[in-house]
Amino acid sequence: MSARISADFDAGNIRVVAAQGDRFDLEIVADGGSDFYQWFYFRLTGAAGRPIELRILNGAGSAYPLGWPGYSARISADRVHWRLAETEYRDGVLTIRPTPESDTLWIAYFAPYSMERHHDLVARISARPGVSYRSLGLTLDGQEMDCLTLGEGGKQVWLYARQHPGETMAEWWMEGALEKLTDPHDPAARALRRAATFHIVPNMNPDGSRRGHLRTNAAGVNLNREWHAPTPERSPEVLAVRNRMDETGVDFAMDVHGDEAIPYVFVAGFEGIPNWTDQQGALYLRYRETLARRSPDFQIEHGYAVARPGSANLTMSTNQVANRFGAVSMTLEMPFKDNDGLPDPEFGWSAERSMRMGADCIGALHEIIGEL
Ligand code: ZN
Numbered sequence: 471m472s473a474r475i476s477a478d479f480d481a482g483n484i485r486v487v488a489a490q491g492d493r494f495d496l497e498i499v500a501d502g503g504s505d506f507y508q509w510f511y512f513r514l515t516g517a518a519g520r521p522i523e524l525r526i527l528n529g530a531g532s533a534y535p536l537g538w539p540g541y542s543a544r545i546s547a548d549r550v551h552w553r554l555a556e557t558e559y560r561d562g563v564l565t566i567r568p569t570p571e572s573d574t575l576w577i578a579y580f581a582p583y584s585m586e587r588h589h590d591l592v593a594r595i596s597a598r599p600g601v602s603y604r605s606l607g608l609t610l611d612g613q614e615m616d617c618l619t620l621g622e623g624g625k626q627v628w629l630y631a632r633q634h635p636g637e638t639m640a641e642w643w644m645e646g647a648l649e650k651l652t653d654p655h656d657p658a659a660r661a662l663r664r665a666a667t668f669h670i671v672p673n674m675n676p677d678g679s680r681r682g683h684l685r686t687n688a689a690g691v692n693l694n695r696e697w698h699a700p701t702p703e704r705s706p707e708v709l710a711v712r713n714r715m716d717e718t719g720v721d722f723a724m725d726v727h728g729d730e731a732i733p734y735v736f737v738a739g740f741e742g743i744p745n746w747t748d749q750q751g752a753l754y755l756r757y758r759e760t761l762a763r764r765s766p767d768f769q770i771e772h773g774y775a776v777a778r779p780g781s782a783n784l785t786m787s788t789n790q791v792a793n794r795f796g797a798v799s800m801t802l803e804m805p806f807k808d809n810d811g812l813p814d815p816e817f818g819w820s821a822e823r824s825m826r827m828g829a830d831c832i833g834a835l836h837e838i839i840g841e842l
Contacts, residue, residue: 471516471573475524480584483682484512493523498532501683503690508532508730509636509682511578518573523565530562533684537730538564541807542818544578547571552581554818580728580806581821583638585613585680588673591645592616598652600663606671607710610688613676615710617669620651625666625842627835628715628723628797633693633787634685635678637728639804639824644672644726646828658836665839669718674707694725697790708787720795721842724831725787729803733810734772735827737761738801740792742777743784753798753841761834767809767827774803798842802831 473492477484488495500507507528514522529538538559543566544552555577556567568575576582595618596603606615621627629647631640651659651668662668673679677688686692691704700708729736739754740746761768782789792799804827808818817823 473517473520473522474515475512476515477512477682479513480586480680481511481582481682482513483507483510487527492517492520494525496524496526497528498526499682501678501686501690502681502688504686504692506533506683506685506692508534508537509579509684511576511582511682514568514570514575514577516573517570517575519569519571521567521569523567524577526564526566527562529559529564534730535562537806540733544581544818546576546578546581547574549576552578552820553816579636580638580819581642583632583641583679583821585673585676588616588641588676588679591641591648591672592618595648595652599654601652606714607706609677609707611677611680613680615671615676615707616673617671617711617714618648619667619669621663621665621667623663623665623667625721625839626719627666627668628670628718628720628791629668629726630671630674630711630724630787631726632672632679633674633725634727635673635675635681636684639728639806639819639821640726641672642821642824643802643804643828643831644670646825647832648672648828649825650829650832658833662832662836662839666721667718669714671711674711694787695785697787698784712790715791715795720791720797720799722835722839723788723791723795723797723799725799725801727801727803728806730806732772732803733805733807735768735802735804735809736770736773738774738788738803739776740782740789740799742779742782743789743793744780744782745793745796746779747796750792750796750798753838754800756841757798757800757834757838760837761831764834765827765830766812767823768830769811802827
């Protein structure tokens with residue numbers, strides 16, 4: 471049987487440029503309407519027991535070429551467990567060398583989180599006691615903007631993920647956070663549900679997710695540069711969520727992402743917003759330190775440079791939400807590579823670790839909720 475590659479499925483992304491026996495030359499397809507690309511996800515069939523060479527030729531022009539050195543692709547035979555594959559980056563070419571054990575192998579930038587799994591998650595969680603479902607509107611492709619609400623308390627907490635659809639670890643994080651928050655036997659979750667009302671958008675960018683995009687929606691727009699002035703034509707996803715935030719107010723917000731280059735888990739805050747208060751800033755630092763104490767997968771040493779006073783980019787959600795509502799607001803970044811402080815040579819950073827991080831973030835929130 472000859473080997474074949476295909477990607478015409480939910481979130482699939484690859485183009486076959488040339489195939490010669492068990493060696494394939496490939497390209498990642500750019501997000502429709504934009505130049506961004508880095509997410510890939512495809513299926514290899516008919517190659518059981520043979521060493522295969524997969525060469526992604528257009529690595530150098532990707533959104534984050536610094537994401538490739540030290541990176542390993544994820545492969546799965548059962549679509550449940552995603553292991554690191556032998557991967558090399560040289561001269562702009564990312565070469566992946568798997569030897570499939572069976573005649574179907576799945577290869578991806580990171581453990582995928584399909585829209586079908588998203589629907590499973592929303593169906594499962596929204597059926598639990600005390601959880602209510604609300605559609606905040608429609609995307610450009612006509613998908614619902616799903617929002618789950620739970621808790622009875624006065625503090626307004628917003629959690630939202632996957633503005634950048636290729637950052638699938640963000641929705642794995644959501645699964646961990648939602649499972650903890652809806653666990654009837656979890657004392658921190660019970661206390662949080664008394665103190666706060668949670669508004670949770672597990673996927674901010676369903677269209678980009680289904681289309682196999684890295685960074686943009688169906689119009690090729692980066693949603694995390696739209697928060698100052700979202701429009702129905704370019705960014706209805708942001709408009710729908712921000713309008714609902716205007717109705718509820720926001721005391722605490724977390725925007726969940728993945729970072730291509732930095733091999734650590736970290737948060738970025740809202741330094742530099744015009745309406746900055748020292749109390750808001752102090753609570754952000756408290757939260758960060760609390761999370762670092764609770765999880766060896768989180769740290770505060772490595773991360774992004776901090777904005778100077780008055781120089782915050784208000785097109786980004788974390789800054790806009792902190793400035794607009796006075797919220798303690800942050801962007802959580804998890805790696806595509808691994809946490810170099812606690813590496814796992816078999817799985818790297820994984821769906822499972824992202825879920826644990828989601829649960830740990832909820833635990834840390836319990837420690838500071840009384841001060842918000
Ligand atoms: Zn991102």
